[in-house]
Amino acid sequence: MPTEILMPALSPTMEEGTLAKWLVKEGDTVSSGDLLAEIETDKATMEFEAVDEGIVGKILIEEGSEGVKVNTPIAVLLEEGESADDIDSSTAPKQGDADSHAEPATPKAETSPAKGYGDDGGAAQQKSSGDGEAAASGSPAPKGRDGGRIFASPLARRIAADKGLDLSRIEGSGPNGRIVKADVENAKPGAQPAAEKAAEAPKGDAGKAPVAEPAAPGVQADAICKMYADREFEEVKLDGMRRTIAARLTEAKQTIPHFYLRRDIRLDALLKFRSQLNKQLESRGVKLSVNDFIIKASALALQAVPDANAVWAGDRVLKLKPSDVAVAVAIEGGLFTPVLRDAEARTLSSLSAQMKDLAKRARDKKLAPHEYQGGSFAISNLGMFGIDNFDAVINPPHGAILAVGAGVKKPVVNDAGEIEVATVMSVTLSVDHRVIDGALGAELLKQIAEALENPMMMLA
Secondary structure, three states, rough: OEEEOOOOOOOOOOOOOEEEEEEOOOOOOEEEOOEEEEOOOOOOEEEEEEOOOOOEEEEEEOOEEEEOOOEEEEEEEEEOOOOOOOOOOOOOOOOOOOOOOOOEEEEEOOOOOOOOOOOOOOOOEEOOOOOOOOOOOOOOEEOOOOOOOOOEEEHHHHHHHHOOOOOOHOOOOOOOEEEOHHHHHHHHOOOOOHHHHHHHHOOOOOOOOOOOOOOOOOOOOHHHHOOOOOOOOOOOOHHHHHHHHHHHHHHHHHHEEEEEEEEEEOOOHHHHHHHHHHHHHHOOOOOOHHHHHHHHHHHHHHOOOOOOOOEEOOEEEEEEOOOOOOOOOEOOOOEEEEOOOHHHHOOHHHHHHHHHHHHHHHOOOOOOOOHHHHHHEEEEOOOOHHHOOOOOOOOOOOOOOEEEEEEEEEEOOOOOOEEEEEEEEEEEEEEEEEOOOOHHHHHHHHHHOOOOHHHHHHHH
16 A cells, blocks of 8 residues: 655654755655655755655655645655555645654754764664654554544554554554554553543633633734835845744743843963963864863853753753753854763863864754754853853753853953953853752852863863
């Protein structure tokens, strides 16, 4: 029976993407592991591959199509002996019909980061939502007791059939309630159906007046365009990255109670120490930047103040053990925040090499999702652009972000009460008050400043 290939979810937050390029054409024979297409998300262009073998019977979404929703059928795969005549209207839905139970092909990052990096071992291949290891199946979707379709991955259906389990009695943990492999394996015979659970749930809110949805913010785009109708302008279409940045930063400023802590940090000792280290490391081709020291100082500070090494998780706070530090990297049209994991345990030269690699691949949009997701703390450095100081917006779910300004020569009063010239860098720590209180944030910033003003401490 023909098998639908669905638009894969290449990251936990992906809702839609651009089908940039097909790497196969109708009539091609593909095997498990063969590359099928290139998908553009808001952050990167990634390849995804087939999980089953067959013949590409029909391509449903043309390359270059934007805004293709996750789980939308994009192609149909035929088994041996089948032909295009076997594809009927129900097997080949139109774009936007994501009401399918077929399993998407497994996406794979264009790059191949080293194994062992990130939560999934750093493998370039990324699993889409649901059971990424399951082959797509064209078997009809099972029906619930009310006659409605039950959404379950092909592998979950097969395991349920082998174990004699009723899928209508299993609650799915996958996207949109889809039943996946783990749900079936953990299910107990005779489990109470999810629908019955919902019916028995307490109705404490019954009788309350419905809460009105807030009106859409802002003025409609066409109204704004009319305002400037008599002026010459160029309309710039928003790509996925720009839309995501706008949505996340709006969410951050509307929902995160920011407060700001500012401090000047003397860099003279650090600049001298850095110069000496770079001379010694020159033969190895290593050149440390001030930003490398800031990353290391932040990582050590998070260890010294473990209560600040935390993220907001909606109804709880998660305190991290390692120091996973994100660093903002400006690229054309937006920015990435690649994450340096376990930064507290890394040498300065190791952090420097990895940061250069991540920054380069960020600008080429070649980062895999696990390389720019996660972390508890971020650094945004605009000092190289001559900015003295600024306030950065927290990147949720991080607990804080450090805004770094330029190091400039200023007159300062030394411990002896004398005026001297020093190189001073202004920093601002933006803090999520739900996660970190004022005194705790102040202690974190103090630890960062002490490490930078006494750089030998970072080698201890």
